[in-house]
Amino acid sequence: MSKWGCAVMKVRKLIESFNYAFEGIIYALKTQRNMKIHFFAAIVVLVLSLFFDLARTEILILFLTISVVIIAEMINTSIEAAIDLITDKYHLFAKIAKNVAAGAVLIAAINSILVAYLIFFHRINPYTHILLTRVRQSPIHITFIVLIIVIFSTIALKAYFGRGTPLQGGMPSGHAAVAFSLATAMTFISENMFIATLSALMALLVCQSRIEGKIHSFLEVLVGGVLGIVITIIFFQIAG
Secondary structure (H helix, E strand, C coil): CCHHHHHHHHHHHHHHHHHHHHHHHHHHHHHCHHHHHHHHHHHHHHHHHCCCCCCHHHHHHHHHHHHHHHHHHHHHHHHHHHHHHHCCCCCHHHHHHHHHHHHHHHHHHHHHHHHHHHHHHHHHHHHHHHHHHHHHHCCHHHHHHHHHHHHHHHHHHHHHHCCCCCCCCCCCCHHHHHHHHHHHHHHHHHCCHHHHHHHHHHHHHHHHHHHHCCCCCHHHHHHHHHHHHHHHHHHHHHHC
């Protein structure tokens, strides 16, 4: 084979390797729920970075952090696929391998939250105070209209799905409503961005546990969270 033919073959192999890599990324994005969450969070953070005067070092840290989270999730996916290929039975070492890989993703995700907090906290904090003040001083009828829309939507969805009990399952999630109601109340009472962030994270953990336990779907948790937030806002507007 001529040198030209060898060069063409090398280029084709290089293109194929890129195609395989992109297929792996697309597979992980299509099949892994956490991967979708990571991509969505990355897009939100990158869009936010456009509105703030970030230093070059901060942008570099953001890209590195996002890459680490996505890489960790893809490695976790590949480990799970390899173990499922080898055996479909329960094995202690298989469980350990999957748990360790999942733990690596968790550490990377926690690190990304800390990085985002350190980079964006002092920039978002002034706007948060303005937003809280405007929400508390906004006309109360606007919130009532939103509440009525949420209630009607909840009733319609509850009638459509027709499952669950008042304390478990169904639309909406009561735990999510209470968790976000408490988080919103803590935000208004403290008027502190740090406390608001911690309370929101705790509420998200409650919602995540309901989804992971397969007690509620994402939509049920979302509607419950919105309902809790809206009702709490109404309470503080009336009290104000």
